[in-house]
Amino acid sequence: MQLDERKVKILQAIIRNYLETGEPVGSRTISKYTDLNLSSATIRNEMSDLEEMGYILQPHTSAGRIPSDKGYRLYVDTMMEERVREVDEMRELVLQKADKVDLVLKQVAKLLAANTNYAAMISSPQYHHNKVKFIQLSKVDINQIVAVVVVEGNIIKNKIIDVEEEMDDQTLLKLNILLNTNLNGLSLENINLGIITMMKEQAGIHSDVVGSVIDAVAEAIRSDEDLQIYTSGATNIFKYPELSDHEKASELINVLEEKQQLAGLVNETLANGEQNRGIQVYIGNETPVQTMKDCSVVTATYELEEGMQGTIGIIGPKRMDYDKVVSTLKQLMEQLDSLYKKT
Amino acid sequence: MQLDERKVKILQAIIRNYLETGEPVGSRTISKYTDLNLSSATIRNEMSDLEEMGYILQPHTSAGRIPSDKGYRLYVDTMMEERVREVDEMRELVLQKADKVDLVLKQVAKLLAANTNYAAMISSPQYHHNKVKFIQLSKVDINQIVAVVVVEGNIIKNKIIDVEEEMDDQTLLKLNILLNTNLNGLSLENINLGIITMMKEQAGIHSDVVGSVIDAVAEAIRSDEDLQIYTSGATNIFKYPELSDHEKASELINVLEEKQQLAGLVNETLANGEQNRGIQVYIGNETPVQTMKDCSVVTATYELEEGMQGTIGIIGPKRMDYDKVVSTLKQLMEQLDSLYKKT
C-alpha cells in the first residue's frame, strides 16, 4: 500500500489532535478538523489503511485511533513544524547568573521543566574529546600493578589491576610501550574493537591486563565520577494520565531521582551526537534507558568550551509537543553558546 | 478525665495496630489483640474516652479509630520501645567508601531509604558553630554601603545595603564600632532578639542598616550557598496510600526534588539540635516544612568534625515505624562518628 498525500494529511491530523487531547481520535473528528472535505466514512477507510500500515493503532475495538511509535517517528522526521515563540522569558532567566556553572545548570533545568511541562535533566559538562596523553603501568606488589592514565586536560586515573602471576620488569616495560604506542593521541571514539583485539593479541598471555587498562582509559576519558546531573519537574509527569499510574510514575521518578541511569542517557547522547549533531528524539522503545519505554526523550548536546560537552534532556509522554520541545531546546542551546563562547 | 494505665495500654495497642495496617482499628480487634481480657464493649467505652481526650479520632462515624497527632506525640514521647536489630547490613555498606564525603552521603541516603522504606535526605556538613570575627561597613556610593562579614573559618560574606540618605564617615565609624563590639565572638545561636533590639536602639535612625547587617551575618554563618542535599527513595511514599494520591505525592516529591525547602528543614534541625541533642521527631503539623504536614519527619544531626554538622532526615507517613526509624538513625550516627572521628 502507498502512503499518498491524503493519507499523510490524515495521519498528521490524527497526531496533531492526539497531541493536544491525549484521547483516541475518531473519524468524525478528522472529517471536521481537516480541510479535506471528506465524510467520516471515507476517513474510516483511510484510517483502516493507516492502521494496517502500522502508523496508528486502536486501544480497543470501537475506540478512536492513536499514533503508534512508527507514526510518531514519521511525524518527527517529516511533518514537524518549527515553532518560534515566547522564549523571551527564557532569555531573561538564563542570562541571569553566570558566575557558577552549576547554578546556571540548575536554572536551566528548572526553566525547561517549567516551560515545557515535562521533566528536564541536564548534565554537567564533561571533557569528552580528550585524548590519551600517557599511560604507565607500575608494579606495586607481587600480584598487583597500578595503571596510571593521563588524558588531555590532565585528568589522571589510577586503577589497581590484580595479576595472577608476578610480572617481571621487562614484560611490564613491553606492555608499557605497547600501550603507549597504540593508544597515545587517541580519543574514546577512536579506540575501537580492532585496535583492542590487535593489542590483546600482541600482549599474548597478558591480554587481560590490556583489557583492564583499557577499562581504566575509558573511565579516565569519560571521567563520569564527577558527572553531576540535575533534574527538575519530575512531578510534571503527573500531568499525563498515561504515565501517572503508580507503577510507571514511581519508576520514572525513581530514575530521575537516583540519576544513575540518566548517566547512560548522557553517554548515549554524547556518543550519538558525534555524528548526529544537535537534537535527538527517542520515541518509546528507542530510548537508551529502558525505564522510559513509555515516554519520549528529547536530548541535546551543548558545549561550553571546545570539547566541554554536556547533555540536556526532556522526558515526557510520547504525545509530547515535539515541535515546541525541539524549538525550545534549540533556542536554549543558542543561549548557552552565546553565554559562554562569546566571552 | 484521667489517662489511667488501662487507657494507655489501649491507646498503645491502637497505635501499634494502626502503624502496621494503616487501617482504622476497631474495638473488637483491640479486645483480641491485647492481654487485657476486656470485651469489645468495654474497649468501646474507653475508646470513646480517648477520642474525647483527643488522642484518637474517627475518620467517619462507624469506622474504627486512628491516632491523632496528639496520640502519636504521646506514643513517641513515652511509649516507644527501642529496637535493636538487623542493622548489620548497614554497617557494611556505610563503611565501604570513605574517600569522598559526598559519595558516602549519597550512600547513606540510599541505604536509609532502602532500609526504612521511607524517603531519606541528608545534607552535606556545614560549619555551624562559627563565630563572627569581624564586621566592616564601607561606603561604596552615595546611597549604598557594603557590609563585609568575616566568620571563623574565614568565610567572607558581602552584602550591599541601600540607604536612603548619605551617611557620613563618622556615623559609619560609630556603626562599625557598635557592630563589632556587640557581635564579635558570637555565634548564630547567641545572636538573639535581645541583642538585636538593643543594637537597633543604639543605632537610632540607622536601625534598618543594623538589621541588614545581621541578615548578612546570618547568611555568612549559615553559608548555605554550597549546602548540598541528597535524597533517595522519594518514590517510597507510593507505598503508603494515605500519601500517594496525585496531589500529595506530587507535592512531596517536588519538595524532595527541588531541595529548596529541605534547606529550611536542615536549618531548623541544626538550630533545635543545639539544645535538643540528637534526634527530633516532627509529627504532622509540627514540621517546619509545611508541605509535609501530612507526614512525619524524623531528623538527626551528625557531626564529622568539631562544628562540622549536617542533617539526616527521614520523611514518611505519620504512621511511621518510629521505633525502627529512631534506632536506625541512632545506629547510623554512631557509624558516622566512628568513621570520621576515630581517624
Add this chain to the structure above:
DNA sequence: TATTAGCACTCACCCTTTAAGAGTGCTAAT
C-alpha cells in the same frame, strides 16, 4: 471507481442499586 449514507454492533464509562461487612453507640442485664 471513489465516496458517502445508513445501520448494527462494540465497548468504555458513568450512574444507580444492592448487598455485605465492619464498626459504633446505647441499653439492659450481669
Add this chain to the structure above:
DNA sequence: ATTAGCACTCTTAAAGGGTGAGTGCTAATA
C-alpha cells in the same frame, strides 16, 4: 464496672443498565 445484644451508620465492592463515541460493513450514489 463490665458485658451481651441490637439497631444503626457508613464504606466498599459488585452488578446492572443506559449512554455515547466510534467502528466496520453494505448498499446507494456521483
